[in-house]
Amino acid sequence: MEIRLLGPVEVVAGRTPVPAGRRQLRVVLAVLAAAAPRAVPVALLIDRVWGEHPPLRAQQAVWTRVAELRKVLAGAAGEPGPLVSWQPGGYTLRVDPDRVDLHRFRRLAAAARRPGPERVTLLAAAMDLWRGTPLAGLGGEWAARQRDSWQLERLDTAVAWAREAVCVGAHTAVIPVLRDLVDDHPHSEPLATELVRALAADNRIGEAIAECRAACDRLHRTLGIGPGRELRTVRQALLSGAPLVPPAGAGPLVLPAQLPADVAGFVGRRAEIARLDGLPAAGGVLAVSGTAGVGKTALTVHWAHRVRERFPDGQLYLNLRGFDRAGPPRDPAEAARLLLEGLGVPADRVPADLDGRAALYRSLLAGRRMLVVLDNARDTAQVRPLLPGTPGCLVLVSGRTTLTGLVAVHGAPLLVLDLLPRDEARQLLDARLGRARTEAEPAAVTEIITACARLPLALAIAAARAVARPRLRLGVLAQELLDARGRLSVLSGDDPGTDLRTVLSWSYAALSPEARRVFRLLGPVSAPDLTVAAVAGLAGVPARQVEPVLAELTRANVLTERVPGRFGCHELLRGYAAAVGSEAGAPDPTRRS
Template sequence: MVTVGERSVQVGGARQRTILALLLLSPGRIVPVDTLVDVVWNGRPPATARTQVAIVIAALRKAIKSEGVAEEVIATAHPGYLLRPDGHVLDTVTFSSLVAQAEEAVRTHRPADAARCYGEALALWRGPALAGVTGQLVEDEAARWEEVRINAYEAMTGVQLELGRHQLLLPELAAAVREHPLRERTRYHLILAQYRSGRRAEAMESFREARRQFIDELGMDPGPELQELHDAILRDDPSLAFEPPAEPAEGGEGAADALAARGRVVPSELPPDVPGFAGRGVELAALDTLVEGQGEGSRASTVGLITGVAGVGKTGLAVRWAHRVTEQYPDGRLFADLRGYDEHHAPTTSGDILSRFLRSLGVDSDDVPNGLEDRIALYRSVLAERRVLIVLDNVRTFAQIRPLLPGSGGSTVLVTSREQLEQLVTWPQRGRVHLGVLPEADAVELLGRIVGEARIQAAPGDSVRLAELCDRLPLALRIAAARLASKPHWTVRHLVTRLSDGRRRLDELSQGESQVRASFELSYRYLHKDAARLYRLLGLLGVPDFTTWVGAALLDGDVMDAERLIEHLVDAQFLEVVGVDATGQLRYRFQNLMRLYAEELAREEESEEERLAACDRVFRTCLTIAEEASRRESGGGSAGTADDGAARREMDSILLEELLAAPLEWFEAERLALVAVVEQAAELGLDDLAWHLVVSMEVLFESRNYLEDWRCCSEHALEAARTAGNLRGWAAMERKLGLVELRLRKLSESTARQETALALYTEAGDPLGRALVLSDLAFIDRIRGERDQGMERLREALPVFRTAGDRSSEAYALQNMAQFALDQGQPQVAVELSQDAVRVCESIKGDQHGLALATHRLASAHLALGQLEEAEGEFARVVEIVRGRSDLIGLAHALLGLGETRLQSGAVEAAERTFLEALDMARRTRSPMIEGQIRLSLGRAYGDRGDSEAGRAHIAEALAVFRRIGSPPWEEKAAAALQGLGEGSAQRT
C-alpha cells in the first residue's frame, strides 16, 4: 500500500505492482531494467519489454504526483531506476529499525523496552508481505520477509515470557503453533507458557504432539532445547519458574568495579547442537587438543581454526565440539556470526561484537567504552582471569577477529572460515582443521538420521549413489535428506534419478531455505575477477583433474599467472589439490557440485564464442604435448594420413621439456584427462583434433594395455569423423579399433575393421594409410597361419613406407617379415631382416618402442638358430630398453624371451627367476595371452628342475587361459606340455 497523508495511491495492474515492489525492496539502490524485465516476464520477455517498463514507470510517477507529491520519488539512474526514500516512510525500514532497537534492548537487559519495540514493529504488518505481486524475485523476498516476521514474533514472545505475561500469550501462541507447527522456538514458548500458567498436563500434551509431528513429517525427534524443556517439566525444575527481571545495577567507579560488585556472569550463547550430526571423529579429536593444550594451571589461550568449502559443515562441527567441551569452560561460552559471507547483511564489525561480548560477560551498558581500543583493552582484562570458549563463525578476514583474540588467560577461540587465514596462528598446531567431504559411510549415516534408518537401509546402493551425487557435502546431504523426509512417497531411487541429470542437480539442491547454489554464490562474489573467470572456464572442461598449464591455456596466458590464480581458488575452497603426479606437477580438481556451478556461470557470463575458444586452446595444447610425447617414445610414426587438418598450439619449450622428461609417465598422469578431452572434442565436432589425439595416445594404450580406454576414445573419434565425412579420420579410427580387437584375439572382428579402413583409405586416395592397414592384416594372417598372404601384404606395404619416409613403419614391416621367416623355418633370413629393422630404428631419434620390437625379433631369431649367447645379449638389451620406458607389457615379453634363452642354456634357476618376474609384469597389465605363455614356460622350468607338481600346476593354468581366450595353437602346445610332464613324472616315479 502506498499512501500520501491519509489518502491511498492507486497502483493499477500486476506489472505496476511488481515493478513498484522491486523498487520498494531496494530503497536508494538502482534496480537495473534487465532485472525488472526478467521478473515481470519471468525470463521470457517480449521484444518491447524495455519500452513497456518505461511506460509503467511513467504511470507510477503520474499516480504519485497526482496526490500532490512534488519531488521525484522514482528517479532514472543508469542502468535502471531507483526509489528515493528521503522524506518518505517505508514500512520495511521502520520495521527493521524497531527490531534493531528491540535487539539492543534485549542485549542491555531492558525487556520492557524490547517488548514495546517488537510490538510496534509487528503492528506494521497488515497481512502477507507483497501479497498479490508475482515474479520469482519478489516471491523470494516475500518469503524472506515472512521469515523475518516470524523470527521477530518469536523474539517478542520470548521477551513477554521474561516479563511474566505467560497467560496473556497462550491464545496467540496456540494459533501461531497451528500456523507453523514445525517452528521449535514457538513450540518452546507455548509449552513454557502453559507450564507457568499451571497447565502442566497441557504442556506435556503439546510436547507429545510436537514429537509426533516432527517424526511423521521430518523423520526425527525435536531438538535438544525442546527435549531439555520436557525433562525439566517432568522434574518440576525450579529454573522454569518465572523470576522478575533484575533491576540494572547502580553505576560504580568503573566497569571493573561494577562487574565485581554484581558478581561473575556466566554467558551461554551457543546455538543448539546440530541434529543428525554424523562422522568427523578425527576432526573432533584434533579440536580436543585445544583443551589439552591448556593443561593444569595454564595461562595461555588456545586458538583453533576450521576451514572448508561452503556447505561442508564447519559451523556444525564447531557447535558440536563446543557443546562437547562445555564443562571445560566454566566462565561462559560466547558465540558470534561475523557474517563474512552474508548476502543480506554487511560483515559484523569487531566493535559491535566486543560491545555485545562485554555485556554478556557482565559489563554494564553504560560502562562499555566508545572507542575500539578501549573496548579491546577492557575485553582482554575481563577475560584475563576467566576460562571462556569463544566461537567466531563465518570469518572472512583476519582483521575481523584480531581484536577478539584474548591477550592471556585460559580461554579458547574457535574460528570457522572458508579462507585459510594464514595470519591466524593456531595453537596447538592440530587445532587447524580442514574439513573435506564426509566419508561414504558417514554420508549415508547422515542421510539415515534425517530420513530414517529404515528407508536408507532398504536401498543401500541407491543411498550410496545419492551421497555421491551430493558430493558427500553435508549441506547438500541435509537438503536431499530433508526432501526425502518431507516426501514419504518418494523412494531413494526417485531422488537419485532427479539428481542424476547434471543440468538440474543444482536446481534440485537449491530449494527452500537452504540452497547449495546460494552458498557457492556468496563465496564466488568475493573472488578476484581473474580468478573468477578462470573458475568459470575450468567448469567447461570435462576432465577429472588438471595441472597449471590447463589454466594457462584457458586464459591464453602465462603458466605462472595461471598457477597463482589456481592457488587462489584453492585458498577460497573452490578447488582442491589431488597431489603430485609422476611428472612432478601439482594436480587440482573440482568437487562435482562446484564444477556444475562453474559451468553454469560460464554459460551465463561468457559468450559461446569465448567458451569454444577457451576449450579449443586446451584441446590443441593437449594435442601438441601428446604428439611430442608420442614422437619421443615411438619416433613419430605415421598417423596414417597424407595431410593434417588439426591445428596445434605452440607451447613454451622449457615447460614442454619439464612435462616430457619421461613421456610415458606424462601419458599415465594425464590418461583420464586425455580420455575426457577426446570425448568432449568429439561431442563439439572437433573431429580432426579428436582422432589425431587418439593416434598420439596409442603408445600409452599399447604399452600399458589400456584396451577399454583405447576402444572408448576410438569410438568417440570415429563417430565424429564419420559425422563430418572425414574419410581419413574415419579410416584411422576403424584401424585403431581393429588393433583393439586384435589385442583381444577377436580375429574376425579385427579383420572386418581393418578391411573397412582399407576401403576408406583407398577411397580417400591415401596410399600410406593403405600400407599401414596391410601391415596390420599381415599380422592377423600370421596368427591364422596364412603366411604366404601375410608376406605378400608386407612386400606391398614396404616400398610405400620407404617412399613416404615413414621409417618407423618400415622397421615394423621388416621385423614382421622376420617373424614370418621364423615361422617358415628360415631363422637365418629372420636374422638378416631383423638386423635391417634394428638399423632403421637406430637411425630414428627416440624410437625406443620400434627398437625394442626389432631387437626382440632379432633375439628370437638367434634363439631359433641355437645362438644362445647372442640371443641372451639381445634379449637383455630389450629388457633394458623397455624397463627404461616403463613399458610393462613389453617388459613381460622381453623377460619371457630371456628366460627361454636361459632355460635352453641350462641355467634353470636363473630362468625360473626371470619367468617369475615376467609373470608379475603380465599380471600388472592384465594381459592373459602373455601370462599364459609365461606360465607354460615356467611350468617347463619347474619340470626340468624336478618339481613336476608345480610344473603341472602352472601349465594347467596356462591351458585354462588359452582355452578362455580361444587360442587353439597355444592350447595344443600347453596340452602337449602337460601330457609330457605327466609322462616324465610317471617314468621318474
C-alpha cells in the same frame, strides 16, 4: 573408590591407596579418567602413552594395559563387571565423574561462579583437592600439556577464592595457600595481588608492602616489565594508607550461554573430533576451515557443546558474517561491541573505538575460563582484535578461507574439513531418513551420495526433500540428482542457508574478478584436476600470471590442491562454475541470491 590426578596418579579404595602399576598403566588410567565419561579412541591412547615412538604392536599393547587396569579397578571398587568398557568410539571409564578429583574440582569451581553465600566454601573445597603437581611422575607430551592446563585452572580458582575470602572476612585461610602458589608461580601477578590484599586485610601491612615490592621486583628483573593496573593500585593504597579498593570483577560474574543449539542427530567426523579432543585444554585459538557446505559450523558448535563444561565462566558466540546474505562481514569494532554486550557491559560504557573495545574485552576475559566461538570469519584481520590477551579462554574460529594468519602468528592448530567419507555420508542419510528406508534402496543411497559429492549440506538438503515426500522412492530422487543440469535446482531449500546455489554464491562473490573468471572456465572441464599449465592455457595467460589466482582460489577453499601442482574441486562446485559461466548477461550471479 576415588581416582586422583591432581597430584601423583592414584586409585584409592576408602582411604587406602591401591598400587596403580607402572608408568604406562598410570598414563592409560589418567587419560581415561580425564576424558570420562567420554570414550577415548585407541589411536589417541597410543599417541598419549607412547607419543612419537609407539611399540611395533601398539594396539595389542593397549589391550594389555587395559586388561591390567581392569584388574586394578575391580580390586579397588569391589564391583562386578569391568569399569573400563569398549564401545565403537574407543574405551570408556565407567565411573561417576565426581569420583575423579579433576572433575569434582571443576564441578565445585563452576558452582562457585554462581552468586550465593556458599561461594567461599565451594572454592575452598575445590582447592583442597590439590595434592601437589598434577600427574606427578608421568612424562610425555600429553601429561606435560595437561599439567600446564590444569595448573592454570588451579591458579584461576585460587584467585577467585582469595577475592571472595577477602570480601567476606575469611582471608586468614587463603594466605598460606597463596604463599605456596606464589613461590611456585612467581610471575603470576593476580596471585601476588591477592596475597597482598589478604595480608592487608589481616592487618599485616608491613608484610603486604614487602610482598608487593617483591612482586614488582620479580616482574622487572625477570620479565623487564612494570606491575599491572591492579597491583599498582594496591601498592599506591598501601603506601598512602588508603583503604584497599575491592578487586576488579568482584561480585557476581555474567555467565553468557550463547552457543546455538547442537545439531540434532549429529553423525560422522569421528577423526576430526578425535583430533579436537586431543588438543590441550588450556585454551588458545583453534581454526576450522573448509569449502562451502562442508559442515564447519555444525562441527564447531557440536564440539563446543562437547567441551563447554571445561569453561565454567560461560560461552560467547558470534556470527562474523564473513559469507552471509544477511549483510557484509561484521566490522571488528561492531563484533567487539557485541561481545562486550554479551559480557554484560552496558551500552553507555562500551568505548567508541576498536582499540578501546578490544582492550576492555581482553581485560574482562583475563583470569576467566571462557569458550568463545567466532563463526563464519572472513579472514584473520577480522578475528585478530577479538582474541583474548591471556591464557585460559579457548577461541574456536570457523571460516571458508584458510586462516593461515592465525596459524602463523598465534600458533593456532588448523583443521581443514574435507568431504565426508562414504561410510559417514551413509550414516548421515540413515540418521535423517531412517535405516528402514535407506536399507530398502541401498543402490539409490549410493547414487545420492555420489550426486551430492559427499558434501554434508547437499546430503542434508537431499534428505530433507525425501523427508518432505515420504512416498517418494529414493531411486527417483537419485535420478533427479544425477541430472547435472538440474542438480542445483533440486538441492534448494526455503531459506538462503539451505539453498546450495545461494551458499556457493557467497564464496564466489568474495573472489577477485580474475579469480571468478578462472573459476568459471573450470566448469565445463570434466577432468578431476588440472595442472598450473592447463589452467593457464584455459585462461589464456602465462603460468606465472595464473599462479596467484590459483593460490586465491585455494585459500578460499573453492579449489583444492590434493596433489602438489594439481588443482580441482568437487562436482557440485564444478557444476556451479558451469552454470554461472553459461549465464548470458549475468556476470555476477550473486545478484540472483
